[in-house]
Amino acid sequence: MPVSILRRTCILAIAVLLLAGGATLIGQRGGGGARGARTSVNRSFGGASASRSFSGASASRSTSGVSADRNFNSANVNRNFNSANVNRNVNSANVNRNFNNVNVNRNVNNVNVDRDIDVNGHYGGWGGGCCYHPAATAAAVTAAAATTAAVVGSVVHTLPPACSEVNVNGVPYQQCGSTWYQPQFAGTTVNYTVVNPPQ
Amino acid sequence: MSISPRATRFVSPIAAALLLISCGRASRTQQKAAPTENPPAAEGTTDSAAPTTGTVETVTPAPQEAGGAPERDANAIKALDHMSAYLRTLKSFQIRSETTRDEVLDNGQAVTFAGVTDMLVQRPNHLRAEVTNDKQNRTYFYDGKSFSLWGQRVNYYATIPAPPTLRALVDVLDEKYNVEMPLADLFYWGERRSADDLESAVDVGPSQIGGVSCEHYAFRQKGADWQLWIQQGDFPLPRKLVITTTSDEAMPRFSSVMTWNLAPSFDASAFTFVPPKDARRIAFVVNGPSEVAQ
Numbered sequence: 001m002p003v004s005i006l007r008r009t010c011i012l013a014i015a016v017l018l019l020a021g022g023a024t025l026i027g028q029r030g031g032g033g034a035r036g037a038r039t040s041v042n043r044s045f046g047g048a049s050a051s052r053s054f055s056g057a058s059a060s061r062s063t064s065g066v067s068a069d070r071n072f073n074s075a076n077v078n079r080n081f082n083s084a085n086v087n088r089n090v091n092s093a094n095v096n097r098n099f100n101n102v103n104v105n106r107n108v109n110n111v112n113v114d115r116d117i118d119v120n121g122h123y124g125g126w127g128g129g130c131c132y133h134p135a136a137t138a139a140a141v142t143a144a145a146a147t148t149a150a151v152v153g154s155v156v157h158t159l160p161p162a163c164s165e166v167n168v169n170g171v172p173y174q175q176c177g178s179t180w181y182q183p184q185f186a187g188t189t190v191n192y193t194v195v196n197p198p199q
Numbered sequence: 200m201s202i203s204p205r206a207t208r209f210v211s212p213i214a215a216a217l218l219l220i221s222c223g224r225a226s227r228t229q230q231k232a233a234p235t236e237n238p239p240a241a242e243g244t245t246d247s248a249a250p251t252t253g254t255v256e257t258v259t260p261a262p263q264e265a266g267g268a269p270e271r272d273a274n275a276i277k278a279l280d281h282m283s284a285y286l287r288t289l290k291s292f293q294i295r296s297e298t299t300r301d302e303v304l305d306n307g308q309a310v311t312f313a314g315v316t317d318m319l320v321q322r323p324n325h326l327r328a329e330v331t332n333d334k335q336n337r338t339y340f341y342d343g344k345s346f347s348l349w350g351q352r353v354n355y356y357a358t359i360p361a362p363p364t365l366r367a368l369v370d371v372l373d374e375k376y377n378v379e380m381p382l383a384d385l386f387y388w389g390e391r392r393s394a395d396d397l398e399s400a401v402d403v404g405p406s407q408i409g410g411v412s413c414e415h416y417a418f419r420q421k422g423a424d425w426q427l428w429i430q431q432g433d434f435p436l437p438r439k440l441v442i443t444t445t446s447d448e449a450m451p452r453f454s455s456v457m458t459w460n461l462a463p464s465f466d467a468s469a470f471t472f473v474p475p476k477d478a479r480r481i482a483f484v485v486n487g488p489s490e491v492a493q
Contacts, residue, residue, distance in 0.1 A: 036302035037309075037451035038444045039379060041418070041425045042387030165479075172355070172479035185348060185357045186484040187377035188330075188337050 150179040150194050157191045168198040275400035275416045279427070282435040283388040291321040293463035296382055298332070301451030309449045316381040316455075319463055323364045325470040328381050339381070340472035341368055347472035348378065348483075355481045356474055376483045382455065384440065396420050405431070408438040408456065422446035434461070 163176035174181040174192060181192035296316040301309040314332025324343035330336070340347040346361040346368060359376070361368050369386045372378040380386065399419040406415040406428055413428040423446070428439035442453045474480070 035447065035449075035451075036444075037300050037447075037453040038423060038442055039300060039381075039453045040383040040387070041420065041423055041440075041442055042384050043373060167479070170480065172481065183353075183355060183479075183481045184484055185350075185355070185376075185378075185481060187379070188335060188348060188350075190350060190353050190355055190481075 152194050152196055154194045155186075155191050156181070156194075157189070159192055166198075171198065173198055269399040269419070271397065271400050272402050275402045275418070276397065278402070278414065278416060278429055278435070279388075279400070279418075282427075282429050282437060285435045286385065286388055286437075289322065289461065291319075291463055291465075293320070293460040293465075294318045294382065294385075295458045296455045298381075298456075299452070299454045300332075301449075301453070303447060303449040303451055307449050309451045311452075318381060319465055319469060320365070320385075321465075321470070323366075324368075325467075326365055326368075327469050330381050338472075340470060341365065342470040345472075346372070349472060349474070349478065354475070354478045356472065356478050357481055357483050358472065359483060375486055377486060378483075382457075385437075388437075409458065411438055413438050 159174055159181060160176045160179075163174040163181070166173050166175050166180075171182060173195070174183065178197075180195050180197050182195045183190055183192050294316070296318070298314045298316055299311050300314070301311050303309050312333045314330060316328060316330045318326065318328040320326050324341070326339065326341040328339040330339070336351045338349045338351065340349070341361055343363060344361060345358055347356055347358040349356040362371055366386050369380045369383050372380055373383070397418050397420050399417075401417045403415040403417050403426070406413050408428045412431045414431055416427045416429065418425050418427065422444065424443040426439075426441040427437055430436045430438050436457070436459050438457055438459075440453075440455045440457075444451050444453075
């Protein structure tokens with residue numbers, strides 16, 4: 001196999017895998033707690049909030065590779081995407097576009113800080129949020145997941161622009177082009193799961 | 200949290216990283232036309248994929264006993280018990296809580312979000328709480344039969360059947376639905392905890408909170424340092440609570456300053472959610488094997 005084709009195939013595979021990872025990632029963080037201060041001293045800090053906090057916390061930050069999810073979030077993914085080889089190639093696969101344009105920002109903030117801010121789907125995530133910050137570029141992967149890879153079952157916090165609500169059997173779906181989203185509460189946070197078009 | 204989604208989450212980035220490595224290696228070797236198979240543990244991989252030799256750092260810091268034996272002031276513990284017992288005598292109350300809560304950015308920096316909670320409680324099984332913070336506006340309704348969560352701005356709500364007591368509801372919400380009851384400690388103090396898990400308890404001294412004379416206490420337990428300001432006199436109410444999460448190296452803090460009304464006037468209908476006409480019902484994501492509650 002010629003080198004160029006091999007490389008392109010690999011890059012595509014990488015992109016797809018990262019996208020898949022990004023999509024699931026966000027769902028795991030749904031509970032509105034992410035990594036933050038506990039709000040109760042009587043809860044044993046077990047159960048949901050504990051695992052949430054611990055998974056994102058110290059365990060993996062300092063030790064390389066202990067928690068894939070941590071690394072995924074921070075250093076490595078980004079580094080890979082920013083480093084010369086990958087980036088060049090990913091561009092052709094339509095992935096990079098999402099990393100470099102506005103979508104990144106929007107979704108990045110959703111993941112890290114903005115993630116459970118109420119956002120009205122109709123304005124597509126703009127204007128409804130607060131708290132933009134530069135430290136969050138790491139999770140840019142989810143941006144691509146939100147806009148390009150509408151994999152059924154993936155979860156986003158912000159809808160793409162131009163959606164309309166369609167009520168089917170009492171469920172207020174959001175139809176965004178050919179992609180359908182079902183809103184739900186993950187904890188107190190609203191997020192959207194990509195679903196098959198309702199019958 | 201179920202295992203499988205976590206697993207996927209772990210696997211795909213790892214797989215991606217490995218692919219990246221092998222791709223890079225493949226093209227390199229092809230270029231050199233020198234097929235060295237199994238090169239020594241691929242360079243530059245240690246920080247991306249392999250959970251190799253790195254010692255797993257323990258999450259919880261070692262007990263800090265550098266300052267000598269932990270102090271467990273019997274009076275501080277007694278004050279906590281006294282307050283708890285008093286809270287249990289309250290049939291109904293209204294609280295306004297000014298709240299701040301830190302969240303930790305990926306770079307380890309803690310940033311603080313502010314909010315206000317207004318809560319009306321009628322024991323043992325009625326509650327209405329409105330939580331407004333930088334991110335959300337949520338109203339909680341509990342009438343002893345069902346629990347509803349309503350997001351005013353998004354205008355979505357979810358309703359689930361609820362257990363018969365507040366105390367049980369707090370558990371169910373947390374464990375099954377990932378929903379934290381605001382000021383959950385109020386429903387636990389005096390009901391479950393013993394002072395046994397307190398590693399240290401100290402009476403810091405008198406303090407004024409919102410013009411009210413309080414006594415300031417500091418407690419330490421596994422994973423958390425916390426401080427409580429209890430009103431002096433015949434109404435030993437918690438006036439301020441600060442919790443520092445010590446299991447996180449960023450030491451994020453939660454703080455609540457509480458204003459109490461022990462004789463609230465309310466209508467029974469306050470606890471029952473009547474969806475506005477244009478509100479849409481959605482489901483909660485449920486912890487465990489099934490993904491979404493219908």
